Amino acid sequence: MLRICSPIIPGQTEQGGRSFLTIDPRRKQVTVHDPAASGYITSSNRRAAVAAPKMFAFDGVFSPDDSLSEVCSGSLSEILQSVIGGADGCLFSYGHSKLGKSFTMIGKDHSPQTLGVIPCAISWLFKLISEQKESTGARFSVRVSAVEVSGTQENLNDLLADFSKVDGCGSNGVYLREDPICGTQLENQSELRAPTADRAAFYFDAALASRNQNAEEDGRSSHLLFTLHVYQYRIEKANRAGLPGGISRLHLIDLGSTAKSKDPSNASLSLSALGNVIMALLNGQRHLPHR
Numbered sequence: 001m002l003r004i005c006s007p008i009i010p011g012q013t014e015q016g017g018r019s020f021l022t023i024d025p026r027r028k029q030v031t032v033h034d035p036a037a038s039g040y041i042t043s044s045n046r047r048a049a050v051a052a053p054k055m056f057a058f059d060g061v062f063s064p065d066d067s068l069s070e071v072c073s074g075s076l077s078e079i080l081q082s083v084i085g086g087a088d089g090c091l092f093s094y095g096h097s098k099l100g101k102s103f104t105m106i107g108k109d110h111s112p113q114t115l116g117v118i119p120c121a122i123s124w125l126f127k128l129i130s131e132q133k134e135s136t137g138a139r140f141s142v143r144v145s146a147v148e149v150s151g152t153q154e155n156l157n158d159l160l161a162d163f164s165k166v167d168g169c170g171s172n173g174v175y176l177r178e179d180p181i182c183g184t185q186l187e188n189q190s191e192l193r194a195p196t197a198d199r200a201a202f203y204f205d206a207a208l209a210s211r212n213q214n215a216e217e218d219g220r221s222s223h224l225l226f227t228l229h230v231y232q233y234r235i236e237k238a239n240r241a242g243l244p245g246g247i248s249r250l251h252l253i254d255l256g257s258t259a260k261s262k263d264p265s266n267a268s269l270s271l272s273a274l275g276n277v278i279m280a281l282l283n284g285q286r287h288l289p290h291r
């Protein structure tokens, strides 16, 4: 899915130049025209290999006029149904600096219309759970975890560690483990029980408050991984005991800026590197081509 944001070009007002993108939300298509013709780049800077116009098709396209609630409903409905159905899901924002990735994922708490993807996902997940409980009798238990990757060393930080210490199940720190069967696994992050949407939202706010405030000064912005773990149970009619019915996870990720960096170690953030990882996952490869 693609969300188009209006880029502000230095020295040029938003109205000053014709856009080099044509958006067709109904067909879910975007056409890229020659940026030189729209004044966004000079013809001398244009790479000779880029032949415009080029058309790209997506599962969904949101224009700058689309509200945050339209983006949330368009991107979350299907994925939440799948998670309730027992499949894992992931939704992440990716793009250049200051284009509104965090705004899209987190939103602002001014009004219900400016809630971002993560608060909407929390609210709608619990609504779906309650509907599912009514219709099938299934029981659910939701847990949340929140991890930040920040700094030039890409340190992992468990944003809910303080709460799990209070619960008496404090962890010794989150880390990555290479599993020969499942590939790279994030281990040991705090998973806190959230019986209500309000509790999950509280933990989300707490995670945001714990983020590394110095990340931007470190030379790159931080990445936020917020996960809703959904445990399902079937209730035995005879003794009303709960039988484990599987676990699914919804990963909601606000990737930090992908602006070009002079630091060669920042290469893992490039669109092609991310594309390679996604293709490897889709192909079921155990070894993912990441650093």
Ligand SMILES: Nc1ncnc2c1ncn2[C@@H]1O[C@H](COP(=O)(O)OP(=O)(O)OP(=O)(O)O)[C@@H](O)[C@H]1O
Binding pocket: 095, 096, 097, 098, 099, 100, 101, 102, 103, 104, 221, 255, 256, 257, 258
């Ligand atoms: N659609 C929008 N409506 C109103 N304000 C927006 C919108 N998109 C972004 N903003 C504002 O623009 C600023 C930059 O947005 P944001 O921090 O979300 O960008 P970002 O892509 O996450 O940047 P970075 O990669 O540097 O973290 C913020 O102050 C945000 O509130």
